[in-house]
Amino acid sequence: MQPIIVYLEPWEFSPTVLITCILLIAAYVRGLALTRHAGGAVGFWRPLSFFVGLGLIYIALQTYFDFLAQHMFWIHRLQVLFLHHAGPFLMALAGPWDTIARGVPRGLRERVFRPIFGSRAVRSLYGFLQHPLVAPLMFVGIIYFWLIPAVHFTAMLDVNRYRIMNWSMVVDGMLFWWIMVAPLSAQGHAKLPYLTRIVILIFVALLQIPLGAYITFRGSIIYNVYGICGRAWAINPMTDQQIGGLLTWIPPAMMCAVNMLVILRYMLHEQGGRPSAESTLANAVNV
């Protein structure tokens, strides 16, 4: 039995991931402290949701999990579930951006971030990416793209493409779930009405299902790269593919259903005299 530390060490250490996580946590914690100092409510569920979401992403990228994901198709699908679905979903549910912005030192915020994020180019790019037609198509498109057999083959062999794949999942997940799951009160001027969101979620769920079903029921091996490089442990390749197919099929559809529940919750609460975003979120996380 190897010591547990072996499983917690990154398989391929990435300073980018580590620094990004540390900076996000630092800004978020500082933002929380400043909020509390100013007499604002910090809550419990919101920060928990943020940290669990970020934690899932970190674990999927920078532990032994990453090794397994490189050498077993179904664990790769589980990794995608963490990076593209559960992790960003939980982070977005916490509606963390105001808190993070508050936690960034004033000089940096005013002189660097505000000009960048306020610039026309960034705003129009963001507006395009978050367009109610573009965002869901990109969300589903990215899943399909990396599962094209020839693309998947190169992504699993080339370290750089593998990194691009994982980063694209995280960034796209953050963009998509932010407009889906954040309460209207936290979305600023880019508000997306709740009913529009529900329609989008139904489409996204319906578009993912055929892909998962295809992988699950296909009678031959689609992704041979795992056989070429060797699987992490002895498993029937068909079983590996079927579990991977199910993971592509069921949990993502479930996530859309959970998101709809969160939205219903928002709608119910906002009908009966708008409560604070805080308690709505606490309830939402409690679902």
Added chain:
Amino acid sequence: MTRPNFDALRLRRWALLGSLVLLVFVGACSKPKRWMLDDITGLMPALKFNLTNDSGRVVDASAYRGKVVLLYFGYTHCPDVCPATLAKLGEAIHGLGADAAEVRVLFVTVDPARDTTAVLHRYVRAFGPEFVGLRGGDDALEKLAKRYRVVYTRGKPNVRGNYAVSHSSAVFIFDRHGRARLIATDSDSVGAISHDLRLLLGVG
């Protein structure tokens, strides 16, 4: 109302840009295919290792510069896959005639405890003069396996001390400059391997 028009215009501009990027990408991907094996040019790092050969000498990749190199992970107690693969490679290489001398097969043992230098030497020579056995400590071996994203596992020894080893089935093929170019797998025929080796040697 001018604003919706402006939005639509902007959307069209982005859509145009997006489809252009996609077009360039698709264009770059659909080069004419001349290889029969899987082309991995640019995907994997160049040949690099620090191991001991089956004559007991310490060698690194520079010893094989100028040759087309086939890299394969296995072990001599391997019941079927390794001998079958090596025999297939041998057949493909000997079909090259005099050019066979420009090719080396590096057989890296993932079971250095049982595959001593002498055992390895006897084993690889059986397949031909182009075959070289390489062994190293766990660190050097793990580094090389990680570099080419292959896995190997050693099972628990039974009462007689025998154990099974599982390992990747891939043969990584490098050109004369040590660049990773192709992957051959179980399903590739002798003819396909020969064909691509000729292309790499520039005699195709």
